[in-house]
Amino acid sequence: MGNFFSYIVQGTAITVGVTLVALPFGLIIGLLMALVHTYGGKILNRVAAAYSLLMRGVPPIVLLFILYFIISGSINLSPFWAGSLSLGIVSSAYQMEILRGALLAVGGGQMTAARAVGMSRLQAIQYVVLPQALRLAIPPWSNEASIVLKDSSLVYALGVPEILRRAQQLSATTQQPFLAYGTAALIYFVLVFATNRALDYLSERTKLPTHQ
Numbered sequence: 001m002g003n004f005f006s007y008i009v010q011g012t013a014i015t016v017g018v019t020l021v022a023l024p025f026g027l028i029i030g031l032l033m034a035l036v037h038t039y040g041g042k043i044l045n046r047v048a049a050a051y052s053l054l055m056r057g058v059p060p061i062v063l064l065f066i067l068y069f070i071i072s073g074s075i076n077l078s079p080f081w082a083g084s085l086s087l088g089i090v091s092s093a094y095q096m097e098i099l100r101g102a103l104l105a106v107g108g109g110q111m112t113a114a115r116a117v118g119m120s121r122l123q124a125i126q127y128v129v130l131p132q133a134l135r136l137a138i139p140p141w142s143n144e145a146s147i148v149l150k151d152s153s154l155v156y157a158l159g160v161p162e163i164l165r166r167a168q169q170l171s172a173t174t175q176q177p178f179l180a181y182g183t184a185a186l187i188y189f190v191l192v193f194a195t196n197r198a199l200d201y202l203s204e205r206t207k208l209p210t211h212q
Contacts, residue, residue, distance in 0.1 A: 007170060008183050011163040015191070018084045018152040018162065023145055025088030030095030037096065038103045039125065048096070055093030061154050063090055068158055083155030091148050098144060102137035103129060135206045142199035146192045153188075163187055 037048035055063075067089075068082035077085070106129050114124035156165035167184035171177040 004170060004174065004179070005183060008163060008166045008180070008187065011161055011166040012187055012191070014080070014160060014162040015149070015152050015187075018080065018087065018155055018160070019145075019149045021081070021084035022087035022091055022148050022152065025085060026091030026095050026148070029089070029092035031099055033092065033096040034099035034103060035125065037100050039121070052093045052096050055090055058090065060087055060090045060151055061157060064154060064157065079155065079158035079160045083152075083158050083160055087148055087151055087154070090151075091144060094144050094147075095141065098137050098140045099133065101140070102133040105136050106132045135203075138199060138203040138206065142196055142203070145195055145199060149192055149195060150188060 033048045033051055036044045037052075040048065064083055064086040067086045068077065068079060071077070072082045110128050110132065111121075111124050114128040115121070119127070152162060153164040155162060156168065159165070163184050167180040171180040174180065
């Protein structure tokens with residue numbers, strides 16, 4: 001029985017690894033696209049909006065298969081990296097909308113005030129608008145973090161030995177599906193709960209005084 005549980009638990013490191021690749025990758029792309037959508041002018045605004053619409057309209061598993069079976073042949077991506085980057089690309093569209101909303105929530109008055117004291121537009125975004133927006137984005141971003149963590153189970157389709165893949169293997173070999181998948185569900189719950197608690201704490205610690 002101990003080997004049963006330890007086998008599934010060993011997949012936790014891979015699940016966390018997929019999440020730690022996908023989330024920051026999506027955050028980088030999402031932040032750039034949010035800035036382009038908010039401050040990039042009419043043409044770039046439309047490009048960013050189209051990107052968001054397209055990525056949010058494609059099921060993650062479809063993009064995962066495209067990246068792995070079609071694209072990875074030319075750039076030699078492993079199943080782990082193909083799955084992680086696919087989830088990051090899909091997540092970037094949702095993170096873009098979260099961050100764009102946070103940028104707009106800061107308000108145009110902050111930009112005007114920063115420009116009035118001699119800052120360039122780029123400096124105003126970097127030093128005034130963005131630090132506030134990132135803090136405002138933490139509560140909704142925590143929901144996206146939970147979604148990506150749970151969606152990491154999709155990489156099992158490529159044979160990546162994460163939690164769900166190991167639970168599936170144990171279910172087949174031991175004929176105890178309830179125990180195998182129940183253990184997997186419990187691990188996912190603990191990971192999501194810990195992630196949400198940590199981000200809630202971060203949100204409270206970094207909350208802007210005017211939003212308390």
